[in-house]
Amino acid sequence: MDCKSITSYNHIVMTTILAIETSCDETSAAVVKNGNEILSNIVATQVEFHKKYGGIVPEIASRKHIEVINPIIAEALEKAKVKLKDLGAVAVTYGPGLVGSLIVGLCAAKAIAYSLDLPLIGVNHLEGHIYANFLISNLKFQISFPFICLLVSGGHTMLILVKDHGNYQVLGQTRDDAAGEAFDKVARFLKLGYPGGPIIDKLAKEGDPKAVAFTRPMLGQGYDFSFSGIKTAVVNYSNKTQGTATHLDFARRCPELAEGFSRRFLANLAASFQQAIVDVLVEKSIQAAQEYKCKTIALAGGVSANSLLRKDLKEKAEAKGFGVQIPSLHLCTDNAAMVGCAGYYHLKQKRTSDFKLQAVASLKLVGYNVTL
Amino acid sequence: MVAAGRSTNSKRINEYSTRSAEDTVELGKRIGAHLLPNDVIALTGRLGAGKTTLIQGMAEGIGVRDYVTSPTFIIINEYQGRIPFFHVDLYRLNNVDEIEDLGIEEYFSRGGACVIEWAEKLGELKPKASHEIEIEIISETKRKICVSSELAARLK
Numbered sequence: 369m370d371c372k373s374i375t376s377y378n379h380i381v382m383t384t385i386l387a388i389e390t391s392c393d394e395t396s397a398a399v400v401k402n403g404n405e406i407l408s409n410i411v412a413t414q415v416e417f418h419k420k421y422g423g424i425v426p427e428i429a430s431r432k433h434i435e436v437i438n439p440i441i442a443e444a445l446e447k448a449k450v451k452l453k454d455l456g457a458v459a460v461t462y463g464p465g466l467v468g469s470l471i472v473g474l475c476a477a478k479a480i481a482y483s484l485d486l487p488l489i490g491v492n493h494l495e496g497h498i499y500a501n502f503l504i505s506n507l508k509f510q511i512s513f514p515f516i517c518l519l520v521s522g523g524h525t526m527l528i529l530v531k532d533h534g535n536y537q538v539l540g541q542t543r544d545d546a547a548g549e550a551f552d553k554v555a556r557f558l559k560l561g562y563p564g565g566p567i568i569d570k571l572a573k574e575g576d577p578k579a580v581a582f583t584r585p586m587l588g589q590g591y592d593f594s595f596s597g598i599k600t601a602v603v604n605y606s607n608k609t610q611g612t613a614t615h616l617d618f619a620r621r622c623p624e625l626a627e628g629f630s631r632r633f634l635a636n637l638a639a640s641f642q643q644a645i646v647d648v649l650v651e652k653s654i655q656a657a658q659e660y661k662c663k664t665i666a667l668a669g670g671v672s673a674n675s676l677l678r679k680d681l682k683e684k685a686e687a688k689g690f691g692v693q694i695p696s697l698h699l700c701t702d703n704a705a706m707v708g709c710a711g712y713y714h715l716k717q718k719r720t721s722d723f724k725l726q727a728v729a730s731l732k733l734v735g736y737n738v739t740l
Numbered sequence: 741m742v743a744a745g746r747s748t749n750s751k752r753i754n755e756y757s758t759r760s761a762e763d764t765v766e767l768g769k770r771i772g773a774h775l776l777p778n779d780v781i782a783l784t785g786r787l788g789a790g791k792t793t794l795i796q797g798m799a800e801g802i803g804v805r806d807y808v809t810s811p812t813f814i815i816i817n818e819y820q821g822r823i824p825f826f827h828v829d830l831y832r833l834n835n836v837d838e839i840e841d842l843g844i845e846e847y848f849s850r851g852g853a854c855v856i857e858w859a860e861k862l863g864e865l866k867p868k869a870s871h872e873i874e875i876e877i878i879s880e881t882k883r884k885i886c887v888s889s890e891l892a893a894r895l896k
Contacts, residue, residue, distance in 0.1 A: 466814055543807045
């Protein structure tokens with residue numbers, strides 16, 4: 369394989385990138401060829417470890433990353449049939465995320481890049497999510513600039529105007545809770561289990577989305593989101609339905625809440641809650657595409673798995689003449705291939721990182737190509 | 741409404757009533773304006789009680805201009821106001837060992853104000869000198885907010 373050297377810095381860069389992603393609860397390594405071809409993309413999900421804790425436990429995340437990072441990298445190289453000497457660069461997520469988790473991936477990437485004398489490319493995790501839309505396996509059509517990217521996950525809810533490679537404008541983001549977090553917290557409150565997203569999605573299929581009229585938060589108020597209030601609305605609604613006038617003894621009664629409700633009640637509540645969230649996400653994405661004259665809306669992040677979001681975004685956006693691109697599921701959730709893809713475009717512009725690169729927990733999404 | 745005299749965990753408290761989320765933000769702003777370096781505020785209250793709302797007010801009172809978003813995902817968010825403001829959320833954590841391994845105590849003495857959601861999980865890690873705020877749900881919009889007296893005294 370002739371990938372060791374980076375043969376051109378101009379239009380097409382022929383190179384094979386090893387990418388590492390450990391920003392939250394997934395340990396992932398991938399080998400990506402020429403920026404769009406996935407040779408391997410190994411994800412060791414820690415969801416089994418986290419299930420019993422009802423959420424992501426950072427200490428566990430970090431410890432598990434250390435345990436599996438080397439075998440995962442070895443597996444990614446083996447599956448790609450690529451040897452270390454064939455690599456052209458190492459890309460790694462350096463934020464945002466859990467510092468303890470990020471450091472594990474960052475150290476591994478630095479060690480490999482340093483020992484092989486390869487360029488190290490620090491990638492923003494959010495940028496990685498956008499680039500899931502540039503990976504070959506899920507390209508239905510060539511995505512053209514500018515486009516709107518709706519990034520929805522457990523930690524983020526953002527509308528991003530992507531003007532070009534490396535040129536992003538965050539149009540809006542959540543002012544409190546992320547959409548995925550609202551799903552998790554409501555599911556936990558109703559004692560439905562973890563992770564909350566898929567459980568509510570499934571339960572909602574049996575329910576009536578019009579059963580409870582939740583407000584659509586922040587609709588018509590720019591591109592920011594707010595999902596903390598709707599979580600409170602679910603709590604209030606459940607509590608009222610429980611038939612109590614006062615909430616004083618709320619704390620004591622809460623543990624029995626879910627058991628006190630019929631499946632039908634919970635399904636209606638889940639369906640109404642989900643519809644309210646999806647309506648806001650879809651509506652704002654379409655508004656943004658209209659205002660910024662984009663032809664395409666791309667979806668990214670773990671909440672892309674939500675079946676109602678996929679269906680409604682497709683139907684409503686396509687009815688208004690916009691194309692909708694949704695990467696395949698394994699590329700929407702955290703994975704290293706998207707990081708390799710994003711890293712490729714950094715490399716193409718000769719943007720490599722210093723070995724002093726540090727993990728940044730609250731790294732912001734800022735473009736690097738804003739002058740072009 | 742202020743009614744001093746009740747005692748929880750050997751600390752005296754003052755009670756405040758708020759009638760709306762806006763009211764809660766206002767109280768938060770007043771608290772924020774009086775926070776000092778190395779203050780640790782242990783905040784408790786059920787899901788939907790208004791912890792985020794109160795903290796958004798506190799951040800504003802301390803002079804933070806960013807949006808204060810939920811740190812549930814990354815546990816700790818840091819902001820810069822007139823003094824640093826650390827927003828910690830222990831929602832996802834289960835026991836003291838997990839919290840200890842994260843090194844959260846480091847934030848207690850870094851010269852900023854540190855507010856901790858789901859602080860009941862801190863157990864023995866909770867600094868003795870920490871202030872306490874507890875939010876109780878009275879009705880859909882009303883809240884009773886109990887502030888430990890040393891912090892409440894600054895608000896007068």
